[in-house]
Amino acid sequence: MYEGAIQDLIDELGRLPGVGPKSAQRIAFHVLSADPADVNRLATTLQRVKEAVRFCAVCFNVAESDRCRVCRDPRRTDEVLCVVEEPKDVVAVERTGEFRGRYHVLGGAINPLEGIGPDQIRVRELLSRLGSGDVRELILATDPNTEGEATATYLALLVKPMGITVTRLASGLPVGGDLEYADEITLGRAFEGRRAV
Amino acid sequence: MYEGAIQDLIDELGRLPGVGPKSAQRIAFHVLSADPADVNRLATTLQRVKEAVRFCAVCFNVAESDRCRVCRDPRRTDEVLCVVEEPKDVVAVERTGEFRGRYHVLGGAINPLEGIGPDQIRVRELLSRLGSGDVRELILATDPNTEGEATATYLALLVKPMGITVTRLASGLPVGGDLEYADEITLGRAFEGRRAV
CATH class of the missing domain: 3.40.1360.10 (Dna Topoisomerase Vi A Subunit; Chain: A, domain 2)
Incomplete structure (x- = not known):
């Protein structure tokens, strides 16, 4: 519906997960009026992720070098x-x-x-x-x-x-949750895993 | 929380309108596993929008040249x-x-x-x-x-x-809408603007 680049951007953004046509349009117009330096930073970061981010050779976590931060510690x-x-x-x-x-x-x-x-x-x-x-x-x-x-x-x-x-990992009621709203499987697991106090 | 570029991308995406931290993370991991050509196209389109899109000199619609598509027609x-x-x-x-x-x-x-x-x-x-x-x-x-x-x-x-x-433009009930759910101002306007059939 739009001319040239702005429509291309709406189309590209609409392919991202969780970004519908309305959000894509909103983001595209935000980009249009945003500081060029900010947009440039987003664009280069997108490309840098593809170049710099690898998977850790030991644990397969995301990493920027051969081994991730956890494996190096x-x-x-x-x-x-x-x-x-x-x-x-x-x-x-x-x-x-x-x-x-x-x-x-x-x-x-x-x-x-x-x-x-x-x-x-x-x-x-x-x-x-x-x-x-x-x-x-x-x-x-x-x-x-x-x-x-x-x-x-x-x-x-x-x-x-x-x-x-x-x-x-233990199954049970989430902390801060409401017993009333827990699903029956979670509540069942919470009973099974009950502990002496 | 992540190392280097992937965290930078999550931060950059999180600055876009309507993109919360969870969506930003989801999009960043999508980018990580996406086809490099697709990511590159998104990045260059972002930059192209800033360079190519201008506002029509006549009507101020978005345009790629001096005048927009509507003004040129x-x-x-x-x-x-x-x-x-x-x-x-x-x-x-x-x-x-x-x-x-x-x-x-x-x-x-x-x-x-x-x-x-x-x-x-x-x-x-x-x-x-x-x-x-x-x-x-x-x-x-x-x-x-x-x-x-x-x-x-x-x-x-x-x-x-x-x-x-x-x-x-006329105010009134949206087509396909439900009279019951119309707010009182819209319904009031629909009464005001009623037409002979």
Whole structure:
């Protein structure tokens, strides 16, 4: 509907996830009236991400060098390894400030309906890391949904015979939540996992 | 929370209107795994918009040359001029396929609370266009809100003495809407503007 570049930009922005036609138009007009330096910075950052960001050769977290920040940190213990699905889960766990071990990013979860089996995620790489013998505990922090649970169950079966303690993040009521509004599965898990006070 | 470029991109995206931290993260990871050619096209389009898109010297619509597509079209009449607030309003009117005249884009609406008076929008430029004598009808298509109504009232007072017919878009029930859910002002306007059938 618009002439030339502005319509091209609306089209390009509309291809991004979660950006509908109205948002794309709003962002395009924002760009049109924004400081050229700001727009330039966004454009070069977009290109820089494709050039600079790689995946850590050890844990497959996002990294700017061969190894990510967590893998480079000498103060962290190699004895505890936390398995997550995606780099954003690393950020979520880091934000708690509770974990001082290392990570392993699978790059997804087992989902037979979409053709994702153990070979499509980084299970082989995980087993080869466990082979070094440093790891005493493997924390399965995949998502608490069907795919995440299936992945955790699969990994537990695979790793337990290696003599490594395998744990799973607790399921239960979210802190600050309302018991009344908890779904029945979550509430059921909270009962199952109840602890003496 | 992330390392280097990916965090920079999340920060830059988060500055765009309507993009919150979660969307910014989602878009950044999409970019990370997207085809480099697609990302490059988005980046260059962003820069091209700043270089190529200008405002039409006649009507102030967005344009890639001195005059916009509407102003360049010899099949359109100069006798009817439609005044809108923003270039996106031109697109909205064009989409109806009902209008064959020209536009004048004010670049905003009168809003004393934000210090926007007639001198901050393109009223002077409108009056100089009307001075040419071609225009027989001026359609005020500013938004049907406080600022848009104030702007329309102001322009009507200014232009009527010039012997030009001044009209305002009809207010009423949106087509496909539900009478029950119409707000009282819209429903009141629909009563006021009722027509014989």
